[in-house]
Amino acid sequence: MSTFITIIGTIGAVALLYGYAMVSAGKMSGDGLPYQALNFGGAATLMINSGFHSAWPSAILNMVWSGIGVVTLGRLVAARAVARRKGSAEAEPAAEPGRPLLEPAP
Secondary structure (H helix, E strand, O other): OHHHHHHHHHHHHHHHHHHHHHHHOOOOOOOOHHHHHHHHHHHHHHHHHHHHOOOHHHHHHHHHHHHHHHHHHHHHHHHHHHHHHOOOOOOOOOOOOOOOOOOOOO
């Protein structure tokens, strides 16, 4: 079981690093669905790995990071659903310019 958890944690770390590298290189948008999915998946798997190894500060950090990912992914999916209902050819951005992604919805 320990080897499986280590593999999961390694995959999560690679996912986070890949997403960060792509955003830093300008090849992926930081507020897009692919980056947010990588961020959430990486944090969730690192949370599992950290918890298994009783690395509680890291586990808690990744739990919060995963929570932020869930909220952001929810907002992205909701914005796309609204755009589809309005008949738009492409999804609206997750947040309006100047409005943070994690601000509570009105």
